[in-house]
Amino acid sequence: MKKALITGVTGQDGAYLAELLLSKGYIVHGIKRRSSLINTARIDHLYEDLHEDGVRFVMHYGDLSDSTNIIRIIQEVQPDEIYNLGAMSHVKVSFDEPEYTAQVDGIGTLRILEAVRLLGLTQKTKIYQASTSELYGLVQEVPQSESTPFYPRSPYAVAKMYAYWITVNYREAYNMFAVNGILFNHESPLRGETFVTRKITRGVSQIALGLQDKLYLGNLDAQRDWGHAKDYVEAMWLILQQDTPEDFVIATGVTTKVREFVRMAFAELAIEIDFEGEGVNEIGVVRACGNPLYQVELGKKVVEVDERYFRPTEVDLLIGDPTKSKTKLGWQPIYDLAALVKDMMQADIKLFNSK
Ligand code: NDP
Numbered sequence: 001m002k003k004a005l006i007t008g009v010t011g012q013d014g015a016y017l018a019e020l021l022l023s024k025g026y027i028v029h030g031i032k033r034r035s036s037l038i039n040t041a042r043i044d045h046l047y048e049d050l051h052e053d054g055v056r057f058v059m060h061y062g063d064l065s066d067s068t069n070i071i072r073i074i075q076e077v078q079p080d081e082i083y084n085l086g087a088m089s090h091v092k093v094s095f096d097e098p099e100y101t102a103q104v105d106g107i108g109t110l111r112i113l114e115a116v117r118l119l120g121l122t123q124k125t126k127i128y129q130a131s132t133s134e135l136y137g138l139v140q141e142v143p144q145s146e147s148t149p150f151y152p153r154s155p156y157a158v159a160k161m162y163a164y165w166i167t168v169n170y171r172e173a174y175n176m177f178a179v180n181g182i183l184f185n186h187e188s189p190l191r192g193e194t195f196v197t198r199k200i201t202r203g204v205s206q207i208a209l210g211l212q213d214k215l216y217l218g219n220l221d222a223q224r225d226w227g228h229a230k231d232y233v234e235a236m237w238l239i240l241q242q243d244t245p246e247d248f249v250i251a252t253g254v255t256t257k258v259r260e261f262v263r264m265a266f267a268e269l270a271i272e273i274d275f276e277g278e279g280v281n282e283i284g285v286v287r288a289c290g291n292p293l294y295q296v297e298l299g300k301k302v303v304e305v306d307e308r309y310f311r312p313t314e315v316d317l318l319i320g321d322p323t324k325s326k327t328k329l330g331w332q333p334i335y336d337l338a339a340l341v342k343d344m345m346q347a348d349i350k351l352f353n354s355k
């Protein structure tokens with residue numbers, strides 16, 4: 001049985017990846033942080049009692065800012081594959097916590113690579129680094145592919161740029177199987193609540209159920225290439241199953257404005273909204289409601305712009321070119337944007353209906 005170690009196992013991708021690897025027969029070890037409140041809601045269903053025989057899901061306390069802890073866990077586990085998904089992953093928050101972000105998202109990756117090297121595991125352990133479309137930042141060309149130059153626009157992206165290159169460097173210097181998946185935005189019902197898609201699907205659900213008045217958002221013109229996290233963790237696994245270590249872009253090739261995502265989320269509930277005004281004065285107004293379950297007044301302002309959600313430097317347009325991953329990996333996503341919005345809206349309506 002292959003052994004995998006996942007950093008960031010309590011996050012969106014960590015949870016889906018753990019599920020996928022368990023379904024493929026792996027023994028999965030995950031690193032979780034100690035926190036004052038339990039932070040394992042996304043993986044509780046995978047938990048196994050360590051007193052039983054044949055346990056295949058094992059958790060370790062750890063933190064990417066702590067080298068000795070990382071070395072000890074890797075030494076204990078002797079993994080065949082490491083998926084480094086742990087990160088301070090919020091772009092806006094990285095402007096508030098730039099040094100911590102560099103420590104975890106940048107140097108954290110070095111700690112993993114160096115631990116594998118020091119422990120003499122360079123020919124045994126394959127390493128996946130969670131790289132990001134945020135590396136492209138200020139638009140240089142579209143669509144963005146493996147050869148598009150980087151221009152990071154946040155402390156998060158700059159830290160991830162270090163992680164990208166140190167992964168390439170260890171691959172070239174020490175002949176390691178260390179690779180980057182450059183993943184474009186991917187979402188799901190497990191997405192963190194402060195990322196824009198989940199903020200929208202939660203907000204729209206609560207507005208429709210009369211639990212919230214309005215949704216305050218930032219830049220409605222930003223364009224993102226959104227896919228489903230379930231499809232994207234499959235790509236992570238495929239990247240590590242190749243004969244040669246290479247970096248891959250994972251994307252849908254379709255880009256959509258934040259404003260359109262809002263419209264699609266309301267439309268899932270048969271609520272039609274129009275946008276009026278411009279910039280910080282733009283508002284979203286209810287025009288029609290085709291479902292008597294949702295008592296939304298016509299003409300009601302349900303979306304407003306709040307400048308506090310703007311970023312000091314923004315990434316305006318992301319659209320990925322998945323040609324290499326489709327041809328070389330044979331990766332084929334199941335969800336398109338409409339199916340993603342439906343999945344997220346159904347989950348959030350169910351969540352708030354049960355409250
Ligand atoms: P999440 O924010 O949902 O999960 C991040 C995970 O990292 C959580 O398990 C979190 O633990 C953990 N973590 C945070 N800080 C530390 C630390 N100091 N030491 C160890 N673990 C830590 O992110 P996603 O699942 O969405 O993303 C997974 C990875 O992929 C991240 O590296 C992200 O930057 C990257 N990425 C994500 C994309 C996306 O669209 N989702 C696109 C491209 C890249 P806790 O639960 O305790 O907070």
Ligand code: GDR
Pocket residue numbers: 089090091092131132133134183184185186194195196197199216217218219220222223224258309310311314315
């Ligand atoms: P992003 O995701 O920054 O692309 O990083 P996020 O969902 O936070 O923002 C996407 C775009 O929406 C705009 N936006 C808002 N964003 C948030 N969070 N809240 C708002 O209210 C809001 N209003 C508008 C943003 O300005 C931005 O343009 C995500 C993370 O998962 C990273 O870890 C990952 O690397 C990238 O995706 C690819």
